[in-house]
Amino acid sequence: MILKVARIGHPVVRAAARPVPPEVLASADFQHLVDDMVDxxxxxxxxxxxxxxxxxxxxxxxxxxxxxxxRARVAVPLTVLVNPVVTPLGEEKEQAWEGCLxxxxxxxxxxxWNLLRLEALDRHGQPYTVEAEGFFARVIQHECDHLDxxxxxxxxxxxxxxxxxxxxERFVASxxxx
Numbered sequence: 001m002i003l004k005v006a007r008i009g010h011p012v013v014r015a016a017a018r019p020v021p022p023e024v025l026a027s028a029d030f031q032h033l034v035d036d037m038v039d040x041x042x043x044x045x046x047x048x049x050x051x052x053x054x055x056x057x058x059x060x061x062x063x064x065x066x067x068x069x070x071r072a073r074v075a076v077p078l079t080v081l082v083n084p085v086v087t088p089l090g091e092e093k094e095q096a097w098e099g100c101l102x103x104x105x106x107x108x109x110x111x112x113w114n115l116l117r118l119e120a121l122d123r124h125g126q127p128y129t130v131e132a133e134g135f136f137a138r139v140i141q142h143e144c145d146h147l148d149x150x151x152x153x154x155x156x157x158x159x160x161x162x163x164x165x166x167x168x169e170r171f172v173a174s175x176x177x178x
Contacts, residue, residue: 003040003054005101008151012052013102016149017059019083024058025125034080034123037062046101047076048139050146053102059083061143065135071096072135084120086144088113089131096135097172098142098152099165107168109161110152112138 006012024030033056041049041062048063060082067075092114099107115133118140122128132140142152156162163172 001036001039002043003036005040005044005049006053006055008103008153010055012055012057013146013151014149015052015057017050017052017057017147020058020060020121022125025082025121025123030060031123033058034060034062038064038078044101048143049101050143052146052149059147061147063139063143065139069135074136076136076139080123081118081140081143082121082123082125084118084140084144084147086140087117087119089115089117094134094138096138097161097168098138100142100152102146103151103153105165107161107163107165107172108152108156108159110138110155111157112141112155116140 037049037054040054041064047065047069048061050061051058061084062078062080063076064078065072065076093111094114095109095111097107098110114137115131116137117129117131119127119129145151145155
């Protein structure tokens with residue numbers, strides 16, 4: 001089922017999400033939520049979606065980056081993050097454009113850690129750890145910000161790069177392709 005995406009201004013977007021209790025993970029309701037989040041992410045052609053974005057105040061997110069996405073060096077398979085913890089590895093940050101389903105039709109340049117370690121539970125409660133870099137690391141940080149009540153606008157170093165999607169595609173993306 002496609003879920004309604006909360007937009008910036010709705011209080012759920014700015015509220016910190018609660019940890020998912022272990023006993024909830026195996027419930028049919030939680031498993032349906034994860035499936036619905038994946039369906040919603042695909043419907044809106046996103047590469048990530050966090051619980052608060054679909055009006056659910058739980059620390060759960062889904063992400064997937066197809067091989068056809070030119071922003072990523074490699075595809076990222078469907079990944080479920082439950083109660084994630086992110087640790088930067090190194091000091092290097094990278095500036096890149098971001099958008100968000102909760103802030104439709106806008107893009108901006110955001111600094112993010114280039115390399116990080118993610119520790120989380122999968123949808124069945126099994127712990128896993130992964131090191132991520134580049135666009136994969138960016139998507140993880142973006143979704144984890146949502147779990148803390150943040151959005152990419154909070155991370156921007158200024159608003160000079162904030163652009164409407166149509167103008168971004170006409171004036172910025174077209175120059176980057178040259």
